[in-house]
Amino acid sequence: MKNLKYLVLGVLFGIILTKSEVISWFRIQEMFRFQAFHMYGVIGSAIVVGMLSIQLIKRNRLRTINGEEIKLADKKYNHGTWIGGTIFGLGWALTGACPGPLFAQLGSGVASAAVLILAALAGTWTYSALRERLPL
């Protein structure tokens, strides 16, 4: 089953998010109020390790386990980058969760996370429906 490896990586990712408490609304408030280093440490060190890993992959032209060339797509800018980004930020501070933590919260047994995920799906659906009429 070729998708099993993504399931396993997802489980590990979910455990890390949960055990480091970044799925907690309280931790996100602490971050936006600049009252602890925890969240900055988690995100910052994740970026540093990710950056070093990508440099290693690029410099050594590493391939996937199936021998494919590793390709990284460039992110494209449009006005949605900052408008949508700000909208997400407002929601991030309200819910105390970005999409990954929402799924981890649901698994941890927080019933409200089901409502948050349904609302997030409604948000994504509404964006999709309005997309052509929004500034890009």
Added chain:
Amino acid sequence: MLELLRQPWPWYVAGPLIGLTVPALLLVGNKALGISSSLRHVCAACVPAGIPFLNYNWRAEIWNLWFVLGIGLGGYVGYQLLGHPDTIAISAETVRDLKAQMGLTDFSGLLPRELFALENLANWKGWVFLVLGGFLVGFGTRYAGGCTSGHAISGLSNLQWVSLVAVIAFFVGGLLMTWVFYPMMF
């Protein structure tokens, strides 16, 4: 060892492990870490409604849904099986401010019950925190083309300036909510 795993993990353990997810996904299948796309795939699979942006072969991206299912299972393992404190040890200043500014009294669990309990859907608080909050997360991430994982971690790791703009915007939004809109609500 198990006792150590059962404690909350410090940032210098969790952060690097999250960072390693980026090369792990690339090496096992050429996939870029990103979670908010899963919301789009679910919309495309369940309610495409003839919307062009939802009309694509979501099955080709099914790995993402398996990854997200894994995150949910990981939440169960990490919280229910590996133990958790009743109250998260946030800083004393945050506790003080949340009490004084938002009137919170119950600091147990992952989210404050006083804001997120399902019964709150009977009043404005529940609608703002549960429904509007979730909606803005789903709307904003797709509009921005990614969330904390796709832009902050994956994008910045690959030195994408677009992701830097996005992450700054995430913070502008979060700070506006925390410092401007919360004081207006409470």
